[in-house]
Amino acid sequence: MSESVRRVFVVGLGEVGRRLAGALTASGTDVAPVTRQGGWEHLSGDREAPVLVCVREEALSDTVSRLRNVAAERLVFVQNGWIRPLLGGVQGCSRGLIWFTSKGEFFRVLRASVFSGPAAPAVADALKRGGIAAAAIGTEAFAGAEAEKMGFNCVVGLPLAVHALSLGEYLDRNAAEAEAVFSEAAGVTARALGVTPSNDWWPEFLRVAKPLGWVRSAAPKALEFRNGAVARLARERGERTPANERLLKAVGFEI
Ligand SMILES: NC(=O)c1ccc[n+]([C@@H]2O[C@H](COP(=O)([O-])OP(=O)(O)OC[C@H]3O[C@@H](n4cnc5c(N)ncnc54)[C@H](OP(=O)(O)O)[C@@H]3O)[C@@H](O)[C@H]2O)c1
Known part of the structure; x- marks a missing residue:
């Protein structure tokens, strides 16, 4: 995946999704929202754009099965918690650990969020340019x-x-x-x-x-x-x- 992206899909525009979408927009990246109401139909129209999956852990299983036709290298999962068993079938995806807290009006970056996997460099770079500290790191x-x-x-x-x-x-x-x-x-x-x-x-x-x-x-x-x-x-x-x-x-x- 290229080191810069033109567009990013954001699945789930809750606390994390809306903050990531805001930073991506601020970086000049086109954000395509995917909500319960719509946006899923556009995912296959762009074969390059990373897909930031920002639903809660509880919604992850359903979301993973809904995304089964999207190439794993485009997918970036940012959930907290032990989600590895749920991602077992999505070999080659990227992950992120979000180190900010967003609750209503409250927003605080605690330290740099970290990303790993094929989409990590491009996503971390765009977030950084958009004002959220982020870094791409290796698997270990x-x-x-x-x-x-x-x-x-x-x-x-x-x-x-x-x-x-x-x-x-x-x-x-x-x-x-x-x-x-x-x-x-x-x-x-x-x-x-x-x-x-x-x-x-x-x-x-x-x-x-x-x-x-x-x-x-x-x-x-x-x-x-x-x-x-x-x-x-x-x-x-x-x-x-x-x-x-x-x-x-x-x-x-x-x-
Ligand atoms: N909030 C934080 O500060 C923070 C920080 C670090 C990590 N995290 C982690 O990030 C993940 C998301 O947390 P959050 O706080 O952003 O949760 P949230 O505010 O509840 O947002 C989740 C979003 O996903 C949407 N969603 C759920 N099912 C969906 C579906 N089938 N299709 C489309 N959208 C769907 C929800 O829509 P509806 O509103 O319609 O249900 C909601 O907008 C969690 O794993 C959390 O632990 C959160």
Whole structure:
């Protein structure tokens, strides 16, 4: 795929999709929206344009099957969580890990979002030109980044719902549990992907979480892709994830 793109399809114009679309437009890239209402019919009319898939993890399975006729090298999946099993049939696609937070009016770039795969250089370049920090990285670096992000997503979600606390309150009052949840999640994911967990990930989490102290989670989301996936992966691998399992039990999630 060429290092620059003229056009990008964006599937799912929610929080992430609309921010990525905004940056792409600002970079001078033509954005073709694909929503529940329409846009799917244009995907096959352009055989080059990357397709940024920005639906939630829960909608991914249906979306992947709807995209089965689009060449894998055009597809870029940006979901959080353990989505590798769902992407098993999409060999040769690209992935992204989004390191900004968008919730309504709130928008904060926490650090550079990273992309890996054939469409990564062109997409990262366009986003950067459009004002969202982004970088293309290799497969192994991406695996490490994925494990680190799993740590982030297992803390910024389920524990906040269980304890009914904001992220700032949780990190102040339950620091040991937060670190255990993070380390289990990042560690299991890293080892499953054949990378070594880094001691830098937790302090870096505390740094990027600072502007997100107000974040709350009324109901835990996508557990089968986050804490639940971590606990299941650990079980398959003969590892233990007691901090995550206690929280999952509190919401009645069956591992
Ligand atoms: N928000 C963030 O700050 C952030 C940061 C990093 C990563 N992420 C990750 O990015 C992913 C997306 O999150 P989000 O916050 O952007 O979620 P979101 O705001 O709910 O957006 C998802 C979008 O996908 C659309 N969608 C769902 N099914 C669809 C379908 N069949 N066809 C077309 N569009 C469809 C939804 O449309 P409807 O509104 O019609 O349902 C919605 O516009 C998640 O994996 C999330 O964890 C989010």
